[in-house]
Amino acid sequence: MNSQDYNEEGRDLWNRKAEYWDEKFGDSGNLFHRQLVEPSLLKLLDLSAGEAVLDACCGNGVMSRRLAQQGARVTAIDFSEEMLRRARLRPLPDAGTLDYMLLDATDEAALLALGARRFDAVVCSMALMDIPEVAPLFRAAAALLRPAGRFVFATMHPAFNSNNPVFLHKKEDHDGEVRDIYALSLRYYLDMPPVLGAGMPGEPSAHYYFHRSFSELLGAAFTAGFVLDGMLEPAFAADVSAEDHSLSWRDFPQFPPVLSCRLRLG
């Protein structure tokens, strides 16, 4: 399959998955979003009321609403009609403004048509790894942003949360004390073909992920004229109670499943 085929298949899958995603995320997101993704994005963004923000690949609008709630004028785009239909059904925040638009984040011309130098910030929350080609979005963002603007994204961590890491749980007798050991096993990093992944527990269908090494991901941003000036690696706190151990990311407080970055035009 070429990039366009992957993108079309992705659109079809996201349309079919929209109901599941919308119910799981609701108005304010799941634990992963609330504890890791959202705080890191908001911190890097450092939003001021009245700023114009493009939320690229907005899903059911969980981040878009949060940004509007902080007083931003948000344009939220996604290529899934069904995801947007559901986003529009959710209550609008009582601050800022929020417009949803059907737009493919790989369509550079359509992105550019939003208007040069129109935005103070572009946000992309947990979607770059779902997009087969990220260069068009980075190039378009460089033109859409005002000179002091920033592109803030959160994505699956390239080193620890890509190409399906294996979660290991072992028990070790350490000087007479039995301990639980949680570790990750990784098989690939540099060689990252598109991989099918199950997504969140319970997702109705697997979809393709386009994981990228740090150099490939950030390289595409650098080529578009951005420099990196902020980075966070949020991980869960080491406070999982004994009955909560379910071999999820909460069992790995040493490993950040998310990479959040702030890019500025160089």
Ligand SMILES: C[S@@+](CC[C@H](N)C(=O)[O-])C[C@H]1O[C@@H](n2cnc3c(N)ncnc32)[C@H](O)[C@@H]1O
């Ligand atoms: C993992 S969800 C994240 C949704 C939202 N940003 C959030 O943080 O909750 C990925 C979203 O990206 C959208 N998406 C994937 N590829 C896209 C593309 N090429 N153009 C626009 N949206 C895309 C999907 O439809 C889906 O809503």
